[in-house]
Amino acid sequence: xxxxxxxxxxxxxxxxxxxxxxxxxxxxxxxxxxxxxxxxxxxxxxxxxxxxxxxxxxxxxxxxxxxxxxxxxxxxxxxxxxxxxxxxxxxxxxxxxxxxxxxxxxxxxxxxxxxxxxxxxxxxxxxxxxxxxxxxxxxxxxxxxxxxxxxxxxxxxxxxxxxxxxxxxxxxxxxxxxxxxxxxxxxxxxxxxxxxxxxxxxxxxxxxxxxxxxxxxxxxxxxxxxxxxxxxxxxxxxxxxxxxxx
Numbered sequence: 001x002x003x004x005x006x007x008x009x010x011x012x013x014x015x016x017x018x019x020x021x022x023x024x025x026x027x028x029x030x031x032x033x034x035x036x037x038x039x040x041x042x043x044x045x046x047x048x049x050x051x052x053x054x055x056x057x058x059x060x061x062x063x064x065x066x067x068x069x070x071x072x073x074x075x076x077x078x079x080x081x082x083x084x085x086x087x088x089x090x091x092x093x094x095x096x097x098x099x100x101x102x103x104x105x106x107x108x109x110x111x112x113x114x115x116x117x118x119x120x121x122x123x124x125x126x127x128x129x130x131x132x133x134x135x136x137x138x139x140x141x142x143x144x145x146x147x148x149x150x151x152x153x154x155x156x157x158x159x160x161x162x163x164x165x166x167x168x169x170x171x172x173x174x175x176x177x178x179x180x181x182x183x184x185x186x187x188x189x190x191x192x193x194x195x196x197x198x199x200x201x202x203x204x205x206x207x208x209x210x211x212x213x214x215x216x217x218x219x220x221x222x223x224x225x226x227x228x229x230x231x232x233x234x235x236x237x238x239x240x241x242x243x244x245x246x
Contacts, residue, residue, distance in 0.1 A: 001026045001151050001189040002047070007058035009039075009046050016042045018214045020058070024151075027186030029177050031200065031222055032193045034211035035234050040193045041085070043211065044153045047191075048082055049075050062151065081149030083140040085156040085193075090127035095139065098127055104148040113145045116172070134165040141172050152176060154192045158199040170202025179204045197226045210237045 002024040009017040016039045024030050034040045046053045047060060049072040060068045067075055090098070099110055114120045117138045128136050137157060144152055154173060158166050178186035192199065200222060208222040210229075217237045218225070228236050 001028070001063065002191070003061040004047075005059045005061075007046070007060065008056045009042060010054050010056055011042065011052065015056070016053075016214055017046065020216060022209070022216065024189050024191060026189055027178065027183060028206045029179070029190040029192065029204070031197070031205045031208045032191060032211055033195070033197065033208060033225065033229060034193075036195065038211045039214045040211050041155060044082065044155055044191065044193060047153065048072055048080065076147075076149075079150035080153075081144050081147050081151070082153045083137075083144050083155065083157060085159060087128055087136050087140050089129045089131070091129055093127050094124055095127050095142075096123040099123075099143065099146045102143065103146040105146055110142070110146050114142055117142055117168070133159075134162060137165065137169055141169060141176075144176060145172075150188055152188065152190045154190065156193055156195060158194055158197075163198075166198055167202045170199050173199070174203055197229065200226060210234070212237045 002022070004020055004022040007017055007020040008015060009020075020043065022030075032040055032043070042053060046055065049067070049070060051072075055068055058068075059066055062075065062078055062080060065078070067078070100107070103110060111120070114123060119135075119138050119142055122131075122135065122139065128139055131139060157169050157173065173190070173192070174180065176188065177190045178188045192203070192205065194200070205222045207219065208225040209219045210217045210225060212234060
């Protein structure tokens, strides 16, 4: 689904990502850990094609196509979606109207998902205007559901959300990523960025990576990596990073 080769990215004069290599297969969900400032948001913005982020070396392939220099709207048309950590408010645009514009589903399906999210009362409201953190996250989930992309990136879906909503969002992300199907039938893929990993208590993830100082310091089993981060912070990841440097 997604293949990244030797990716180096800079913002202005600063190199933020250095020789990133990442492969996410069809039906796979990966999680990306890392301390603040490690480059996690830079990576997903680069995958998405945000022009603020300059690719100075390397390539990004999506569904076998080189999308390294492709504009954002074309990537979205190919089946790429994102749930933002801090989604913008859009005054003057009702959520219902936005969902109709972006939808690849029947409206009755969207209404059912809105009901599951306890979000029917928000459909007539302006997008994210006056929404709490949890409400904005549920709004993003509903928009992603309507869009129905093949590859979904979630930027810190568990930040600023209470435990009850984290469980709800985790269960719905599982559904969006086909985790309710047997592995051979899964067609959706995902990349989840998280700082502390609370969302993993309610999710099924295939592989984990730690981004530190712009490089992927280590990769492995999600639970093993998360347990190490909880016990030791990112100190062990720093050791891996130093070994890779030398």
